[in-house]
Amino acid sequence: MARSFFRKAPQFWEKRGPTALLLWPLSWVYGLVLRIRKLIQDLGLINRQAVPVPIIIVGNIRVGGTGKTPIVIALAQRLAQLGWQPGIISRGYGSSAQTQPVQVRSDSDPMQVGDEPVLIAKRTHEQFPIWVFPKRQQSIKALLKQSPEVNVIISDDGLQHSSLSRWPAREGGRDIEFVVRDGRGEGNGFLLPAGPLREPANRARDATLQTESSNSNKSGLSEEYFEGRRTFALVGTLDTPYQLHHPENIQTLAQISEQYLPDQISAVAALGNPQRFFAALQKQGVTGKWIPLPDHASYTQDFFNGIQSQCILITEKDAVKCAAINDERIWVVPMSLHLPNDLIDWVQSILQRPDPHRYNL
Structure with missing residues (x-):
């Protein structure tokens, strides 16, 4: 629900200024609700049915995207290469109201x-x-009824989904909870609505996946809660862009920067952290006009018609919403993510554990 209210993160979330302090009492109430909910869970008052296969949750504690979806893709592909048969679940944020699960x-x-x-x-x-x-x-x-061969499920988000039963690896189980963290860190460190956190930053987790170097220390926040925690640094790279409706047409980012003047290039991104996309383009030598939009924003032909540029760069996530857009200027910039071998080795060692539910439920 928080994401529907804050599609675009307000600036006061990044530091402890007057607005954040004014809203802090509401954050305290929100935190109290979280503590009561956790107490109910710890007392076993909610009966949660165990899942017959391991679950890997790739989530975050900060409202807005931190780069989870590329990790889900890379993780599923690597596990498949190792002989696993992954299945993927998602809330389907931004989708229409559904009355039953839908296969994508x-x-x-x-x-x-x-x-x-x-x-x-x-x-x-x-x-x-x-x-x-x-x-x-x-x-x-x-999913399991339709695809009974699946032996591991990857959940795109879901850390705060209390009814999703799991026994995390840190408790001797084989379910894994990843917290994905980008360069924004935890902002001012406050819970919603005074800050960007859906739950406290010191939440238990099996590992942290760092998609960017954090700059959260600029706000004076302590990172002591990461000491002794398993952390993996992930490196993403931009691949060769292709034309939106003619994917066989490709040109490198270097060719784009040579062909067009900076004032004739626009980059559009409807992400939780669009600046990450723009910064990656700049590192590749592409400069131009940056157009950040709220996460999951939709597109129209009129929107692109209003962009006065000869070349428009968008992300693959935005491209899936542009099927009805007819504009030869639009180029899609894919991104690949490398998962370190030590991360995959550790994940596989957890998945190979005996099912704890069989002996303890």
Whole structure:
């Protein structure tokens, strides 16, 4: 729900200024609700059905995207190379209201199932079953019924989904909870609505996946809660752009920067952290006009008609929402993510553990 209110992160979330301090009492109330909910869970007052296969949750504690979806794609592909048969579930943020789980295809309507699940299906060429529904337990049941060969499930987000039963690796189980963290860190460190956090920054986690060097220390926040925690640094790279409706037409970012003047290049991104895309372009020598939009924003022909540039660069996540756009100026910039071998080795060692539910439930 928080994401629907804050599609674009307000600036006061990044430092402890007057506005954040004014809203802090509401954050305290929100934190109290979280503590009560955790107490109910710890007392076993909610009966949660165990999932028969391991679950890997790739989530975040900060509202807005931190780069989870590329990790889900890379993780599923690497596990498949090692002989696992992954399935993927997602809430399908931005999708229309659904009454039951829906399987996602590469040609699914992103307005119906969400832009990120469609991106996953396209990037993986439908190699893995992907199901979306706000109630993840129902998505898992539908996925396993349709694809009983699946032996590990990757959840795109879901750390705060209390009904999703799991036994994390840190407790001796084989389910894994990843917290994805980007260069913004935890902002001012406050919970919603005074800050960007959906739960405290010191939440337990099996590992932190760092997608960028954090600059959170600029706000004076301590990072002591990372001491002794398993952390993996992930490196993403921009690949060769292709024309939106003619993917066989490609040109490198170097060719784009040589062909067009900076004032004739625009880059558009509807992400949780669009500045990450713009910064990556700049590192590749591409400069121009940056147009950040709220996460999951939709596109129209009129929007692109209003951009006075000869070349428009967009992300793959945005591209799945541009099927009806007819504009030869639009080029899609893919991104690849490298997962370190020590991360994959550790994940596989956890997945190979005996099922703890079989002996303890």
